[in-house]
Amino acid sequence: MTKLLELDGVSRTYSSRSGLFGAPIPVRAVDGVSLSVAPGRTLGIVGESGCGKSTTGRLALGLERPDAGSVRFAGAPMPAPGTAAWRRQRARMQLVFQDPLGALDRRLPIARQIAEPLVVHGIGNRAEREARVAALLADVGLPAELGRRHPHELSGGQRQRAVLARALATNPSLLVCDEPISALDVSIQAQVVNMLADLQAERGIALIFISHDLKVVRQVSHEVAVMYLGRVVEQGDPDEIFAEPAHPYSRALVSAVPSVGPRRIERIVLKGDPPNPADRPSGCAFHPRCPLATAQCRAESPALRPLVDGRLVACHLAATRRLVA
């Protein structure tokens, strides 16, 4: 299967300053991440806050340029942000935001905002745009008369649908959803997730679904990447990862998912400080919190290697343990 989007060893470093006269400290938000998405498939990215999920999403969309590595969309390298080629490409890839109220212009009625991508990219005339907006509103399950409302007159779920309608206006082939449901309450979360799945099945859109909600990621994704401190620590089939996580960090994440009835995995409570990307531990970044850490983990950073079942894990122990078992 040909890939729609390929990230090859991308890194992004920000510099942050400590104190008034402190020297700038480089913070590696994303460090050598390689991911890819095929048309019509969903890649889930999970991890705790600060692990580089959102930065990965922004790099994938070309909103930021990687310091190292390359991003290729439909086989071609990503143009620099702000150029005419980059602007044209926005019609093919769109971002769905976490905060729908912030992403909508509160002074304009919803229909005008949904039509905006069409106006920007010069698609259709006035009547065609109106028809398209009506169709989009219907696609995301919003009544047509809501188009005349302003964002603050809508509920949270309706706003997220409106944002989604705007993202779909130009018929993009890639949609990056950055925590699209974490600002919504649970019943509406399910509706939005189901709608995303339906739209993907209908239009063959490739999705990158960024979330910290493992259950939702498992439900929507065809492939999952678990990130820790800017690196992918485990990547593969969601059912396999969630049934039998190979990396100790994934295991702790999966064990934290609340479940009804007896637990399949004993709850692992991580000790130690949450990770600080400005002060990366030596060797495996996870070793200070890892219950299984050895001397090798403290000294040597593990590479992402395939296990026998095909998924990728970056852990010295996982490989040996799996191979032994």
Added chain:
Amino acid sequence: MSATQIDGATQIDSAGQIDGAGINGAGIEGAVVVAARQRRRGMPVAVICALVWLAAMLAVALAADSLRPYSITAIDLRARLQPPVGFGGSLRHLLGTDELGRDVLSRLIESVRVSVLIAFGATAIAATFGTTMGFIAAHFRGLVEQAVLVLIDFQASMPFLIVALAVLAFFGNSLPLLVALMGLYGWERYARIARGLAIAANAQGYAAAVRQIGARPLRIYLGHVLPNIASTLIVSATLSFPEIVLLESGLSFLGLGVQPPMTSLGNMVGFGREYITRAPWILLAPSVTIVLTTLCVSLLGDWLRDRLDPTLS
């Protein structure tokens, strides 16, 4: 759906309040309801008065030539320092005359024209220039932003009156120059506001969203950021409009603003000062005009700020 429900609820609520007021007959509750209704329906009385006054000022400024009963330089030495009508004056000079027997009303009308031109022109220049600089800083960041910030700090740290004195002393005095100079006054406030709000909008929110749709910068800034921050800028403009009127008055009072025989409100106050004990009307007429005009602009700006915000209704 939800919005109509909420609308319905407020209607029922206010109806209930009106009923309650009717039964109690209590003035306070009635007043609250009336005030609430006014806020919903339209303009409070003060804003209507302000609008009427400002419209009158504009009309006077536009039609000054035909409204003036006398020429502003017409001297009538036999009718010097005549008091206004009602204070012992005659109907020939409604607001009295000054030390040379010139008609105060005619001079006031001409002054309104000059001062309104300077104040509106300068406010428009400052708002346009400042907002543009703010957007440029927010868009390019880096060195461009640093340069704009240095300019802003320079402008903010120099006492404007001294800058104005220096410019007028070197370049002489003409009305266009004065308007342009006043236009430099306060631009740094618009620039700061525009830069801060545009950066916030670019970092997260509607501007970032429109940018990633693929819109050009001009569309983002003029189509989205400007309407969203307009209410803040308008409030800033209504705050600096009175200051410009007062600044022009101050400069004219010092003899550096509008030069005789031309006249402005501040100029009239400045020259009327010498006769403040014998003929206070020369100074009071323009002073009252300055106070009322600045007050009306402030009232109107405050009301506009609320009206331009669709989330306050």
